[in-house]
Amino acid sequence: MTAPTLAPVGGPRSRQPLGVRVAGGFLVLVVLAAVLAPFVAPYAPDAIDLSASLVGTSGDHLLGTDSSGQDLLSRVLYGARTSLIAPVLLLGLAALLGVTLGTLAAWRGGWVDTLVSRITDVMYAFPGLLFTVLIIAVFGAGMTTSVLALGLAYTPTVAKYTRSVALAECRKPYIDAYRVQGMGGARICALHLVPNLGRSVVGYLVVLFGEALMSLATLSYLGFGAQPPSSDWGLMVQEGQAAVVQGALLPALVPGVAIALVVVSFNVVGVRAADRLGSGR
Amino acid sequence: MTDAGQEHALAVDGLHKEYPMPGGGRLTAADAVSFTVPAGGSLGIVGESGSGKTTVARMLVGLVRPDAGAVRVAGRLRETRTPRGASARLARAREIQMVFQDPYVSLDPRLTSRQCLTTALRLHGRDDSLADGLLDRVGLGARESGARPHGMSGGQRQRLAIARALAVDPKVLVLDEAVAALDVSIQAQILRLLGEIRRDTGVALVFVSHDLAVVRHITDEVLVMRRGIVVEQGPTDGVLAAPDHPYTRRLLASVPRPGWDPAAVVGA
Incomplete structure (x- = not known):
């Protein structure tokens, strides 16, 4: 099936490439930071201290402060929470809708498939950001709307991917065997087909995670997503912009670097995970 | 017993299936295929690749809808389309079960x-x-009982596939090239198992195979198909010992044996 290789085939405990281990380790740190923010953050994320506006790195403020004197380290630590939870919610919504639609299209075929495929094609042709901004224009800015809108925007991607893997899975004779057993289509799909797609779909979602985080940060940066005084990273970059003109780089740089590192780490880990989850059995 | 269907576990009458071919035209996969199998009987369907034998097997279990023809199990006519209701669907499943060719993907x-x-x-x-x-019953022990398919050998998987078909307690068991993917020694074990199951449960077997040695071993009657048409049918021993149809003779001549000359077969 796969190309023969002399390298030992990896078990669950096999050593990962250095890059994957570094990226994975970093993500574990970010998750810990998000969970333990109240204990490790030196200040409250929204504690304003106008006397310490825009100070650089110092003993009191390891990563400096922004123009309101809010401690950037504390804000970045707390910001990890929204930055991680929001993409999970968004992808959860996209997975729920996308897997349902994709499986339905693959299973039923015919006009159902045509309808689902045409709808996803139309949504593909429509820029995701534009679609999201349109929904936000109708329902108002905010984190909830952003998550819902982006969840819908990511649905066609997930649906298309699910459809393709479900089509291949449906052709396997074990699905026929369930039919011959007299099992109904809905039950085969829900209890046997979708669980067998789980690994590939989860691998794909991990790859999408970095992109989803980026999209959310973009919305917040544009002012459509998280609203002040939230310590969302995208919003922090936007708030920090003004300070750049005053010669203080840190308020924009710190959250920007945080976004970049997390997104890159997710891509490194995600590609590896998709390889292993998608093909390995 | 005026109704012929009553005494047979399986009665197939005039099954017909055509497929549209890419670029126009139609391919007749099965044409007027009729046969009966008594309870506890065993019928072989042989033919080369593309002869339509798998299409017949899939029509029997309802994975392919025949264009025409009827399948009766113990005298009861099977609907050509899958019934909507769960109880009708399950009753239908208890009539005919199937063991698929490749146990690596059928579990x-x-x-x-x-x-x-x-x-x-x-x-x-x-x-x-x-x-x-x-x-x-199928010879799987405690270790295999907790194993997933990728942790089992081909023979063990096919044993499991047979057990799965028997779990429904069917009247007819269709085996589509069920030993083709297995080693010869494992084939013999599986064939012996099927013989025992047939004797013990009285299930009727329909054995689809390209392998004449396998068919000779396990079936009472045989049906030879070529390009969707049944060219010869009758008792297995008789047909394989004294074939009437030239195609059956060629099929038999194609089986390698001592002193066998492939050129003579191809030239014929």
Whole structure:
């Protein structure tokens, strides 16, 4: 099936490439930071201290402060929470809708498939950001709307991917065997087909995670997503912009670097995970 | 017994299936295929690749809808389309079960052997505890009972596939090239197992195969198909010993044996 290789085939405990281990380790740190923010953050994320506006790195403020004197380290630590939870919610919504639609299209075929495929094609042709901004224009800015809108925007991607893997899975004779057993289509799909797609779909979602985080940060940066005084990273970059003109780089740089590192780490880990989850059995 | 269907476990009458071909035209996969199998009987369907034998097998279990013809199990006519209701669907499943060619893909990779059987048993409202008897019946032990397909050999997987088909307690068991993917020594074990099951349960077997040695071993009657048409049918021993049709003779001549000359077969 796969190309023969002399390298030992990896078990669950096999050593990962250095890059994957570094990226994975970093993500574990970010998750810990998000969970333990109240204990490790030196200040409250929204504690304003106008006397310490825009100070650089110092003993009191390891990563400096922004123009309101809010401690950037504390804000970045707390910001990890929204930055991680929001993409999970968004992808959860996209997975729920996308897997349902994709499986339905693959299973039923015919006009159902045509309808689902045409709808996803139309949504593909429509820029995701534009679609999201349109929904936000109708329902108002905010984190909830952003998550819902982006969840819908990511649905066609997930649906298309699910459809393709479900089509291949449906052709396997074990699905026929369930039919011959007299099992109904809905039950085969829900209890046997979708669980067998789980690994590939989860691998794909991990790859999408970095992109989803980026999209959310973009919305917040544009002012459509998280609203002040939230310590969302995208919003922090936007708030920090003004300070750049005053010669203080840190308020924009710190959250920007945080976004970049997390997104890159997710891509490194995600590609590896998709390889292993998608093909390995 | 005026109604011929009554005395047969399986009665097939005039099955017909055509497929549209790419670029126009139609391919006749099966044309006027008729046969009967008595309860506890065993019928072989032989032919080369593309002869339509797998299409016939899939029409029997309802995975392919025939264009014409009827399939009766114990005298009861099977609907050509899958029934909507669950109870009708399950009753239909208890008539005919199938064992697929490749046990590497015909088993759900997520389920252990035992789960594979309990899924089928529960679906049909039967007790989970029957799974152990079934595993024992096909010669799978405690280790295999908790193993997933990728942890088992081809022969073990095919044993499980047979057990899964038996879990439904069918009247007819269709085996589509069920030993083709196995080693010769494992083939013999599986064939012996099928012989025992047939003797013990009285299930009728329909054995689809390209392998004449296998068919000779396990079937009472044989049906030779070529390009969707039944060219010869009758008792296995008779047909294989004294074939009437030139195609059957060529098929027999194609089996390698001592002193065999492939050129003579191809030239014929």
